[in-house]
Amino acid sequence: MTKDRSILTDYVREHWYYYLLAVALIIASNIAQAALPRVLGQFTDALLAGGIRYDMIVRYSLILAAIGIAYNVLFGAGQFSVMRLGRKFEFAMRQSLFRKFSTLSEHYFSRQGTGKLLSSMTNDVNSVRESISNGVTMTTNAVFLFLSCVVMMLLSHIPLHLIVVCIIPMIAIPFLVVYFGPRIRKRSMSVQESLAVMTDSAEEQLRGIRVTKTFAIEPTARERFGSTVDQIKDNQLHLVRMSSLFQAAVPFLGALSLVISLLYGGYLAVQGEITIGNFIALTLYLRIMSGPLQQIGNVINMMQRSGASLDRVNRLLGEQPDIQDSEQAQPLAASPDLKLSGLSFTYPGSERPALKDIHLHIASGQTLGIVGKTGSGKTTLVKLLLRIYDPPTGTVWLGGTDVRDISINSLRSRIAYVPQDGFLFSTTIRDNIAFSDRSIPLEKVENHARQAMIYEPIVRFPDKFDTRLGERGVTLSGGQRQRTSLARGLAKTGPILILDDSMSAVDAVTETGILANLVQERKQRTTLIISHRISAVKQADRIIVLDEGRIVEQGTHQQLLEQRGIYASMYQLQEEGLYYE
Template identity: 65%
Template structure:
């Protein structure tokens, strides 16, 4: 389903405000068009010798009225349009952010953060400029040109003189047709190169610590420099084309003025027109030159913004891979038994299955341990359970309801997921722990921190739980970040808690304390522990061993140790590693 065209829907909802602003600018320019006529009439009065105090006062008051009326009406219209442009910027960015939050992990794996930021920053700004400056200048230019032409025909200026002066202006449509598509094409290349630069900058900022540790700053500067060079080349091509286009329109207007001075001056000498008519004609044509330049600016802006608008509309038309069914139901917390039946799954574009014929039942209130080598499918299983990727119909159910028939909100509220590299936001530790419920009291936050064995570390900080974390929680060590993320999962208190190798960065004593707290605090709730270390799962009610996407063993720790299989081999390797580390220590 296509999303509404972002600019069209905005203009349609605010058309009455735009109409009022355009009307205000229109009246302002109609009033301004009387300026040459008043001066022309005053010139004729001077020529005939009929000048007196009353004539001077009359002309002065008329010009004063024109100036004040034009300033007030044009200023009001421009303010309204500029304000609407800023509001569009706010609305468009809100729609983009909302769209970003609906997209799946698969989309983000193909598109960098920098590219997404370029939509929010560069493209939205470009479109905003087109509906602010563009509407202002277009209304000014069109109305002023029309008003001038009408006033010229109503004046004493001969029609044939007006037509001769207008000959150069007939080439304007040809110039627009010739340059317009070229400007738009080069604008699109500029926007794409800006998106690439933003993506490169974001990546390098995020990895600046690695860059410094490896002392490869010159390489990174050169890489970023190549991206900037591409932008410069594209922008210079656009500037050259735009400058030529913008110069041609006022040049044609200037030719009209030259014809008016030459031919109109000749007719004035011959006595065919009055000096006042000649003055009016030159002023009218001079007033046309500036609107022609504005039209050039507008067309350039519109062509650039059209490229940005296409990108925005395409972005907003992207549909999430994971969508709720029309008859989706909320999960029932009363019976959260987890069942997996015949689950096989391949990642998009992958040549082999990541999981194959998985069958599991996790009764309510039990703990399931999952272990296996790297790449065996452990995290894939969790992603399917959370519908980060879409599992096949009928393969995963909670409380008897297929997860594909559950509302996404209830599914992800029902499950607390703690990944190995839990993301921390650059706010306080308290806010990070209470992420799922910002209304949580301090007692609840502290209790969760104690369960995750991070409480003592936090209280050692000068600001305690109000300590502000750096980007991605860089203020904390790896183990502290992991335990803070654990505290966040504990505080949620969801019926199902999934720990995805979430104690890999802590020492053995701390791990034991966390697992003990887990068993005592989550009685009656389901827990799934994915780990590489057997010590984290040995007390689970059931343990499954994954290898190459298939369950190769299952049972309790004691049962699996009696079998001559992968589990016992992993245990032996880890025990040997532990003894070696202790002996070396």
């Protein structure tokens, strides 16, 4: 367990008075409950001494009823306070985790896998919440009920030596805990980890369900998912075996105490050293005490589980984003030029550089076309510009400032980036297009939809721009999705527009229409158009051809044709209707 318990200790410190109140209520309820056997013992002795009397039965019944009501009200109120605190903690913890996730980089997510993170947000948070609600109730209940019982036994004149002898077997419980505790915890961690792997697998299988169906490989998908479930089952069984053994051992010791009380207590009662009432009270006390002892076992199990979960949550919350604002971070200039000087970049953990020694200067307001084979480094260039990954210091400059010294928020909020696989959210088309600023008026949203040539298909839906997308809404075609994502990019204001192969799923005629609509847009912004199609970049002020991370050709469309290199052959192939790869 790490020493850093910050999120939990902070929370408890902040709400200590509620916890104190809850603990006080539970203690009061324990005292009420512990009075019960004593009253029954007194009743038995009174019966034996003077026979049954009507007023006595009524009096004792009223006392028992009062004890019962007091116990229920006090315990209920205490439990409610603690549960409420637990739920509030759960809410706060999920908020903090999500806030943290939103600061972490793409690299972090590709390294971790979303299943693990989702599992933390659900299972780990639940487990910690349980420990601070049920854990507090159960621990307080167990400790104070046990103590109250001992005190009440002494007040009832049950001899100390009899009490000690009867509870001796229960003293073995801490030793059991020490033995089982770490083992249970280790197995619980394996269960949580296999649950995370299963979530990952389920998420991927469900996301790829369309592909699976078109390939008719459902059995393979089921088999793959099944193996992750089998792993959980094995780990769960391991855990269940160990915790069952532990949970069975605890009540067994309670039962052993009862046997001793019958033997020794019974003997003392026969000898006349304790009253029959005392003997009955003793057995009832031991019966009550086996409950708290079992609870101690459960609490220990729960604490073990939640200890591992809390460690994971704290580790996540302590994660430092690998891309951060520098101390001298400044906003992006109003109309920045783009300069790349000697840019080389290798992805973390990769052997081969994705970009090699790139030099380039694009004046503000100009359009740069980027072409090249798949994997040649086109998207990597954009990721470095957006600081999805940090480029080496002094290699990428915007408006005369190293991008590493431009604040991340200003950089990303003012660069309109349209990726190839534009993910759309399960909300209305209007909200998707006005994603960067929900207050954009409908006319503007419609204008951007016209620019992206998606207006007509949208207004054909009965709800037009209020049509909901996603699982419970309309499913757009690939080309429609891409154009909606393009409209979303165009709705974002800012001095730089980047289209990353964002017209690949639209036909050539529509692409030409969109490009014509963008002429005005491009004059006001520095524009980068990445494409496999020459037609998309041929109007650019400059075009670069990337190959294996290097600029191998550059110039205007005309100049590149004259060079008769890769670009010229791509053009020729595409003009002839063939596809260059």
